[in-house]
Amino acid sequence: MNHQWHALEIKDVVDFLQTNEQEGLTTVDANNRIKVYGQNVLPSKKLPTMLEIFARQFLSPLIYILIAAGLFSTMIGETIDALFIFIVILANALLGSFQEYGAEKSAAALQNLLKIYARTKRDGKIIDLPAEELLPGDIIYLESGNKVPADVRFVQVNQLTIDESLLTGESIARMKDVQSLSTDNPISDRLNMGYAGSTVVSGRGIGIVVATGHSTELGKIADATVSTESNKPPLSIRMEKFSKDISYIVLGVCVLLAVLASYQGIAYVDIFFLAVALAVSAIPEGLPVAITVALSVATKRMSKRSVIVRKLTAVESLGSCTFVASDKTGTLTVNQQTVKLIVLPSGDKFKITGEGYNGTGEILNNSSHLNRIVESAIMTNEATLDDEQQEWVHSGDAVDVALLALGYKHGIQPKAFRNSKKIIHDIPFESELRYSATFYQDGEVVKLAIKGALESILPLCSHTMSSGEVASIDTQAIEQQANDLANQGYRVIAIADATLSQHVPRVTPAISDVRNLNLLGLIALIDPLRPEVKAAVDTCHQAGVQVAMITGDHPLTALAIAKELGIANNGKDVITGSQLAVFEDFTHPGFLEVVKRVRVFARVTPLQKLQIVQALTQLGNFVAVTGDGANDAPALKNANIGVAMGSGTDVTKEIASIIVTDDNFTSIVAGIEEGRTAYINIRKVIYLLVATGFAEVLLFLFALLFGLPIPLLAVQILWLNLVTNGFQHVTLALEGAERDIMKRPPRKPSEGIFNPVMIKQICISGATMAIGAFGLWASLLSLGMDEHMARNLILMLMVLFENIHVFNCRSETLSAFRVPISRNYYVIGGVVAAFGIHIFATHNSVLQNILQVEPIPLGTFFPLLLLASFLLVVMELFKFRLEKQ
Incomplete structure (x- = not known):
């Protein structure tokens, strides 16, 4: 089925799939539908047998010549000569087979993305059903930590956020709702849909399964990797x-x-x-x-x-590359939101070191003036982040987890601090409100901590609190601060607080009851670079290997990372998927010219990433493509050399020639x-x-x-x-x-x-x-x-x-x-x-x-x-x- 499910009203989806929200599918329906739709499994490629790998070793022109020489020697009675030649051929085949078979076994991820259980309503009862048995029309229930087992159209949501980075390349989990959308909405903006293989970060939701197996967005990508022909390795050529x-x-x-x-x-x-x-x-x-x-x-x-090398020729292929087209999220970056900057209303800025969801790092030039902003960020927070036996364990929204990491760097134990206060009432984040808030007892007074989008917080504030002094708020100056941060690729969160009274309210307080909030400051987050990547990219440039970033993320965020890496200089080096869409295909002269010039491709679709790689190849490059999401798979398959990250999806690992098990971009340079x-x-x-x-x-x-x-x-x-x-x-x-091997230009x-x-x-x-x-x-x-x-x-x-x-x-x-x-x-x-x-x-x-x-x-x-x-x-x-x- 290839319907615009996101554009349909819930009633139309129910009618079309002939299902029932209250009862779900019946057993009879399920038995009939399994014959039509088949099991909910991704297309997969069988591992080659040892015999197939052994036979593959003889597919070489040089081997053909040697076999001919051996046969000629046999025909003229030179059996010793023939024996020598055939021993060499056999020894080569055995050695190559042993290496490739071991690599295939090491790389066999076997596509476990859909091998999970799903809470499903069948015959009016909620049961745990193996995900491969799901069918279009099934009603499923999702909650925090679940993998989405099929493509679903949501009918109910409660603070539901889903990480869809494997499909979209965006590192921020999206808040979901149930409203129908316009037909031209891209996957990244379909807020009423959940896609197979993505992960529920927080909240709960109920959805109708609309696509399974091959028909899911993930399945389409997997199908594309099967149908796309791989380029010959340079050594083979x-x-x-x-x-x-x-x-x-x-x-x-x-x-x-x-x-x-x-x-x-x-x-x-x-x-x-x-x-x-x-x-x-x-x-x-x-x-x-x-x-x-x-x-x-x-x-x-x-x-x-x-680094796992699945085929021997892949090593030399990586060494031959003239161009590395890299995914951003999880490859160049840590794929973990991190607070990097705090800006006070006075203009004072505080930089924060460290990357990812942990307490490693510090606030440079730390000040007690930051206490209120960090404490408020911890109080209005639904996530967890704990150091358990020297391993950091987290759950919840990415921004909330990042703010807890900030607390550790400021010297506060978030859980202990929050437990020391009496929580009166929490207002969870909602997409309509665009903020979250917490009322809590602090000694003899009741306080409010609130965080969210600046455009939602700023109208509630009448003054600022900076350096211990109250000042009138300068709305334009604050907005300019936020714009400057956004232009640098940061995600901006505003933090405010208020002191309400000396007594606990008898009724649940609401933000509408509060006046004259204090704007404490702006917190700037970004999915930061992996620490070693800058040096690795510099080494690529020294070696004459060009590097480009291809991502589904926001262009400003992508440009900020690219500038830090030395991949791009300004906005002229960036193009978006919507701008590329004006060209018919990758053979268009305009498309080729853009690909030749631009080094950052943002908001691109999986198909566009594939076309970019095809264009780079047509321009005469030997292209290495890195990635970890299913959205990267077609491009990896089409490249001269596909490099998958070990933490990535099984779809990418299935078709990649090289798998970097530690997700370290430096390993790619080592491979070159x-x-x-x-x-x-x-x-x-x-x-x-x-x-x-x-x-x-x-x-x-x-x-x-x-x-x-x-x-x-x-x-x-x-x-x-x-x-x-x-x-x-x-x-x-x-x-x-x-x-000097990495200071030489690549071979033409x-x-x-x-x-x-x-x-x-x-x-x-x-x-x-x-x-x-x-x-x-x-x-x-x-x-x-x-x-x-x-x-x-x-x-x-x-x-x-x-x-x-x-x-x-x-x-x-x-x-x-x-x-x-x-x-x-x-x-x-x-x-x-x-x-x-x-x-x-x-x-x-x-x-x-x-x-x-x-x-x-x-x-x-x-x-x-x-x-x-x-x-x-x-x-x-x-x-x-x-x-x-």
């Missing part, structure tokens, strides 16, 4: 391009080899074997494992910082750093593997051009690429973060893995290794050494080249001698292991036969080491020249 490039290169070189070999009269069978050997040398077989290791390491580092580190480490691995592969290809071509036998057998090439080099390239994936979205510097390094280092190895090969053959022994020496030289080149690959720009070994002690272990396993192979009879190798005398080994060291000299000269440019 880059690796697909890299795999295609490698495929074309291998194919091109193989064709060239075939032409040259055919020209020289080599038999076609031998040409085929040469092509396979060449393909094996060119394909970086160890790369999938290295990528998985690099991302797994980053994932583990993130888990220690309270870890992602950049992971990608740089992957580049280091690619540099090592491609350079050594390029050297092997050149070595083959040189031998073919000069009419010499191939210097290495296919099994020896696999040994180099998968075993000796395998130990080393994995250790490169464990490199720590480079010191269009940038591939290979940039000009890396291409030059691969060509120079590969050519150096190839020339050195070919020169030795040609010399040994010219001296009459048999091919078997010569290949043994060439293989050892290539192992030594790889051992040394690892240190070149630790940085693309810094000298190998300037990269601290403390950043990665594993690299030493990798080099020792790679060299050690090859020495072991030359002495092991089984491996000797497979690899066709034998031990090398020390007198021969040291000249080989000296020749291999020339590679280090060449690359140091290259980096020296690069640094001078």
